[in-house]
Amino acid sequence: MYKGFEMSNADLRSGAAAENVGVSPDDFRAVCGLFPTGVTVVTRNLSDGRPYGMTVSSFTSVSLFPPMILVCIDRSAGFLEDLSTGLPFIVNVLSENQQNLAERFSSRREDDRFAGLDWLASWSNVPLLTGIAASFGCSLSRVVEGGDHLILLGSVQQVLRHGDRSLVWCESKYHCLPAVGTGEDDWRLFIIKNLVASSWSAFGDQ
Numbered sequence: 244m245y246k247g248f249e250m251s252n253a254d255l256r257s258g259a260a261a262e263n264v265g266v267s268p269d270d271f272r273a274v275c276g277l278f279p280t281g282v283t284v285v286t287r288n289l290s291d292g293r294p295y296g297m298t299v300s301s302f303t304s305v306s307l308f309p310p311m312i313l314v315c316i317d318r319s320a321g322f323l324e325d326l327s328t329g330l331p332f333i334v335n336v337l338s339e340n341q342q343n344l345a346e347r348f349s350s351r352r353e354d355d356r357f358a359g360l361d362w363l364a365s366w367s368n369v370p371l372l373t374g375i376a377a378s379f380g381c382s383l384s385r386v387v388e389g390g391d392h393l394i395l396l397g398s399v400q401q402v403l404r405h406g407d408r409s410l411v412w413c414e415s416k417y418h419c420l421p422a423v424g425t426g427e428d429d430w431r432l433f434i435i436k437n438l439v440a441s442s443w444s445a446f447g448d449q
């Protein structure tokens with residue numbers, strides 16, 4: 244069982260305000276939002292066996308040897324209940340048509356999130372969502388304090404590529420990537436054509 248994370252978000256926020264770090268939370272959030280990420284739902288079983296999941300965009304690969312990932316979880320999130328080393332969890336990478344799941348797992352009541360949803364008890368009996376782009380089956384290896392969030396390091400035990408393309412989150416909106424090779428990637432041709440045209444005109448000016 245992890246100890247030492249008793250400080251509440253309210254305590255941390257008042258501490259940060261007292262320090263007056265000079266970066267407002269609104270500015271920080273807005274500027275962070277310029278950096279596009281994928282969208283995941285991180286799932287686990289709670290101690291009473293109920294499935295739990297929450298939407299998480301702060302997912303990053305960390306190490307190749309051994310394979311490790313991290314997610315940053317708000318200290319008040321239900322995911323952190325009864326956290327212990329080795330806890331199995333799955334990072335479900337949402338596919339481009341699963342915006343509804345991102346919304347469901349970030350807004351619905353915790354015990355209503357799996358209601359009527361298609362999912363399987365998968366690796367280590369952890370809930371695996373269907374129709375996703377990819378998944379990482381992990382066991383919790385370490386927890387690091389990170390202000391009002393905790394950084395959970397997961398040792399990757401299983402990776403699956405499910406095939407669908409990933410959903411993107413940027414500037415507080417969901418996006419789909421342009422399809423490559425189907426005509427939607429014409430912007431590449433546009434840039435190349437413009438580069439060629441401008442070098443020809445520069446050549447002509449000489």
Ligand SMILES: Cc1cc2nc3c(=O)[nH]c(=O)nc-3n(C[C@H](O)[C@H](O)[C@H](O)COP(=O)(O)O)c2cc1C
Nearest residue numbers: 297298299300301315316317319320321349353412
């Ligand atoms: C696109 C998106 C990304 C999110 N990413 C994170 C994240 O990385 N970490 C986090 O703690 N909460 C994140 N959230 C918020 C949680 O999903 C939300 O607060 C959720 O209700 C927490 O679960 P809980 O209500 O069971 O505590 C995100 C929400 C959205 C819509």
